[in-house]
Amino acid sequence: MNLKKIVVLFLIGSFHNLFAQKDGYWDKERATTKEIIVSAGDRITIKTEDLPVGTTEVVYRVTLLDENQQMANSLVNVLKAIPDPYGIGQGSAGAVLLMSKISGDDKCTYALFTSDSNAKKYIDNGKANEACYAQTEPVSKDAKRLSIDKSSCLNANTTTIWFGFESKNWLLKQKIVLEVVPWVDTKLNRGWNVDNKNEIVSLCKTSTMAQKMANSDDFCVCILDKIMKQYRYSEYQKLLAIEKTKIYKDFGNVCYNDASISKNVYNDLRTQANTLIKLQKYNEAISKLNTIIGAGKATALDYSSIGYSYILTKQYAKAIKFLKEGEKLDDTELLVKLNLAHAYLVSDNYSDAKQIYKKYQSQNVTDSVSWIDKTKQDFILFQKAGLPSSDFERVLKLYN
Numbered sequence: 067m068n069l070k071k072i073v074v075l076f077l078i079g080s081f082h083n084l085f086a087q088k089d090g091y092w093d094k095e096r097a098t099t100k101e102i103i104v105s106a107g108d109r110i111t112i113k114t115e116d117l118p119v120g121t122t123e124v125v126y127r128v129t130l131l132d133e134n135q136q137m138a139n140s141l142v143n144v145l146k147a148i149p150d151p152y153g154i155g156q157g158s159a160g161a162v163l164l165m166s167k168i169s170g171d172d173k174c175t176y177a178l179f180t181s182d183s184n185a186k187k188y189i190d191n192g193k194a195n196e197a198c199y200a201q202t203e204p205v206s207k208d209a210k211r212l213s214i215d216k217s218s219c220l221n222a223n224t225t226t227i228w229f230g231f232e233s234k235n236w237l238l239k240q241k242i243v244l245e246v247v248p249w250v251d252t253k254l255n256r257g258w259n260v261d262n263k264n265e266i267v268s269l270c271k272t273s274t275m276a277q278k279m280a281n282s283d284d285f286c287v288c289i290l291d292k293i294m295k296q297y298r299y300s301e302y303q304k305l306l307a308i309e310k311t312k313i314y315k316d317f318g319n320v321c322y323n324d325a326s327i328s329k330n331v332y333n334d335l336r337t338q339a340n341t342l343i344k345l346q347k348y349n350e351a352i353s354k355l356n357t358i359i360g361a362g363k364a365t366a367l368d369y370s371s372i373g374y375s376y377i378l379t380k381q382y383a384k385a386i387k388f389l390k391e392g393e394k395l396d397d398t399e400l401l402v403k404l405n406l407a408h409a410y411l412v413s414d415n416y417s418d419a420k421q422i423y424k425k426y427q428s429q430n431v432t433d434s435v436s437w438i439d440k441t442k443q444d445f446i447l448f449q450k451a452g453l454p455s456s457d458f459e460r461v462l463k464l465y466n
């Protein structure tokens with residue numbers, strides 16, 4: 067292999083390790099380091115220091131020392147050479163690095179527990195049935211990495227681990243050094259675990275804003291992201307109810323007006339309004355369309371739809387007003403033109419209606435529906451709705 071290939075492979079490996087690293091730190095401030103004396107053949111338990119919020123990995127080392135022996139390197143110092151837990155999990159090299167350079171001739175067995183009660187049972191009977199991990203073969207030194215996604219000893223709610231040791235020296239006491247160092251995920255350290263996030267999302271889903279949307283997922287995630295960025299969960303919990311309401315409202319307004327989210331919001335409202343029109347629930351459709359118009363997000367077709375709904379609820383003046391606004395947005399939208407002609411006709415203004423009906427009668431209002439066919443369809447619906455129909459036949463004769 068030539069030098070160039072070696073350099074390329076080295077760079078690829080370096081970049082892989084760089085991007086594989088996890089975002090966090092070894093918390094040396096809350097590491098556990100305890101040196102204990104265990105009587106011959108006895109059992110003892112040790113409780114770790116409280117694990118910090120966001121702990122996703124734990125590395126521990128057990129070392130048995132002969133009298134007067136001292137640790138060569140603390141576990142914290144050893145871990146300085148390993149940027150994150152990924153490095154430990156890459157095979158035997160990482161595990162070997164963790165091991166003590168010295169240990170005594172004595173040996174012990176040990177087990178790990180997630181509760182004080184299970185640890186006490188171990189003291190009483192020496193059985194590791196309730197242990198989340200047990201080293202049943204006597205060892206003079208050992209080191210392990212516990213991961214939140216691979217070990218039952220660690221989960222999102224774990225705050226403490228209990229270590230139980232049993233001396234295998236039946237004549238003399240033993241000196242055991244236990245070192246435990248937690249790896250803290252920077253993001254999770256803010257306290258926002260899955261349950262806490264779901265708490266915010268659940269509140270969002272029941273909000274008035276969210277219920278206007280067919281799918282409020284993006285909106286609720288937007289609010290969640292902004293709250294998590296500004297507050298640790300512990301800080302958020304301490305806020306007064308009135309403070310939480312204001313924060314939620316402020317972030318909700320920002321997210322509601324986000325370009326990508328608002329586009330989906332208004333598309334959802336259009337879909338709901340069109341469905342309501344088909345179901346002949348015109349007042350409900352008007353409410354949805356007014357929300358779009360009031361936000362300044364209306365298209366010419368939105369004005370056409372609300373004008374059509376106002377016609378069928380016999381609010382002709384409002385229909386004409388909104389349809390003229392639609393003309394200003396797009397003077398080529400023939401559905402607006404047709405509905406405006408309808409509005410003039412049912413409000414007893416045959417003259418203005420006639421001009422529009424005649425002008426566009428040879429065109430299509432959509433790619434597949436002609437002006438004349440749409441007029442006929444609308445007149446049938448208008449008659450069923452009890453709208454003034456005395457001039458309907460006069461209009462249809464214009465098309466002959």
